[in-house]
Amino acid sequence: MTVQVRNVEIKNRAQALAEIAAVGADRAGCRLMAPKAVHRVLKVSGLTPIQANILKQEMLARGGEAAVARGVVEHRVNRTDVLLMGTLKQFEGLLAKLKMQPFGLPALAEEIRRVLQNLEGRRVFRLDCRGRELVLGERTLVMGILNVTPDSFSDGGRFNDPSRALEHARQMVEDGADIIDLGGESTRPGYTPIPVEEELRRVTPVLEKLAGEIPVPISVDTTKAEVARRAMEAGAHIINDQWALRADPEMAAVAARYDAPLILMHNQQGTEYRDLMGDMIRFFRESIAMAEEAGVCRDKIIIDPGIGFGKTLEQNLEVMFRLRELDCLGLPVLLGTSRKSLIAKTLNLPVDQRVEGTAATVAIGIAAGVDIVRVHDVKEMVRVARMTDAMVRRGKRDNY
Template sequence: MSLQVRHIEIKNREQALEEIAAVGADQAGCRLMAPKAVHRVLKISGLTPVQATILKQEMLARGGDAAVARGVVDHTVEKTDVLLMGTLKQYNAMLAKLELQPFGLAALAGEIRRVLQNLEGRPIRRLDCRGKELVLGERTLVMGILNVTPDSFSDGGRFNDPSRALEHAHRLVEEGADIIDLGGESTRPGHTPVSLEEELRRVIPVLEKLVQEVPVPISVDTTKAAVAREALEIGAHIINDQWALRADPEMAAVVARYGVPVILMHNQVGTEYEDLMGDIIRFFRESIAMAMEAGIGTDKIIIDPGIGFGKTVEQNLEIMNRLPELACLGLPVLLGTSRKSMIGKTLDLPVEQRLEGTAATVAIGIAAGVDIVRVHDVKEMVRVARMTDAMVRPIS
């Protein structure tokens, strides 16, 4: 056999164990060496110079490293970000020492451990949707879009009639949709907000038919607690909130009362960010805290990075490239890119010609670890999802 040098990408401890075992190492050696094969870079924000100095010293002492602001040494900065760099073995040794330190570092050690564990991969989850079960993690789930609005950017006005909407929902299920997402208010750029009464008038007659006849869970896309309450009374299974419990102060309590899963989407007014992914993850942590305070368990929460909402095209493309960073939250991720302007502006194509662009985003999203894709073209995207799953998900 001729000599060969090649690169092996190690994503987590389990994969490290497999690769080391494949070389022929014994079990004890595999267990000892696996934490050395996984390298993590973590960014921690808002530390004092004292906290940052201790972190850097402890990482350096174990062969890792930490980047801090220049002013940390002479305390000319009040706060600093810290970029930690090390293997799992180095982190584990550092955290054992950090847990004994003052200055709030013991609590920080606990948070670092949670993030490191989340990066090892999410377990298969069984999501109870009021008696209808969704399994997350075995394969990518496909959410079919059903808009009952006259002004949606893609299919506005096509399914306003309840009978036509029901017919379309059945078609989506036949094509492979695992969830139907019903929305009664357009969220396209420049849309006109609708009243509570008008949203109920659009959604409720369709929902009454869907919950009786459609076999998959029905998600209701709304930011209004009153719409969510009425929909849940009728039998909706999931609430999809495009303002992550922030648009209506009653939304969290409504979701908690009915015990349903909730999708929290990132959104903001304007496109200004200090740190794009850092700001998005901070937004999610705040909304997750709101949910938990209201009594919603983390086992009921799904996050959505909100492609196309409060973001420029360039920011949307950057988020697509950095989707794996959402894994630090340890929650299922939904991705909604179908036919969106990010695709239209990148390819210079109208809405009706964005199928291939959508397929590219779906494939990249699945490769990056998303669990659910929200799409208009269900038949085609189910095929994309199954092919991508075959390449990126472990064979059971």
């Protein structure tokens, strides 16, 4: 037999155990070696020089590495980021030592532990959507877009009539949609905000028809707490907030009162960032804290990176490239790229010719672990999702 050397990609502890067992190692050896086969790089922000120096010393003592700002040793900087690099085994030793240290390091150890656990992969679980159920993590779910607006960039005015909207929703469900996302206010660039009553006038008649005839959960795409409340009363199941509780502080209370799953999308005015992914994750942590403080269960929260919102073309592309970094939050991820300017500007194509571009973003998103894709072209994207799932969600069905 010819000797062969090749690389093996190991993303988490479970894969490490499987690969080590495949070599023929005994069970005790598998458990001991698995944490040494998984390497993690974590970025910790906002540490004092004292905290950073202890962190670096303890990581180096275990054979790992830690990068800090120049001047940390001499305390010439007030704050620093730290890049920690090591195996799970090295991190385990680090956390054990940090728990015995002062300077707020036990709390930091617990946060590092949570992030490491989140990076092991999201569990498959059943999400109760006010009586209708979604299974998250087993396969990619497809959310079909239903806009009842006169000015949406892609389908403005097509489904304003409740009967036409119901017909379109039925077709999307037949094509494989797992969720219908109903929106009454356009968020296209340069859109004109509308008052609560106008949004309700558009949404309510359609929602009343859908709630009685559509078998899948219906989400209401709104930034207004009163619209969300009235939608819940009319039979909606999920709240999709494009401002992640920032536009209306009462939104979290509505989600808690009706025990509705809550989608939090990243959004901001302007496109200035200190650290693109770091700033986005900080934004999500703040919104998640707002939701939990209002009584929303963390298991009911879904995050959306907000492609096309508060980002330049290059920033949108970078977020797509770095979607895996959202794994640190341990929450389901929804991705909405369908027919957006990200595709238009990259391929120089009009709205009605962006199916292939959308398919590429959907496939990349699923490969990066997203749980739900929000799309216009349901039939085509269901096929993309099923094919991509077959390649990247190996073993999920067996684990369910």
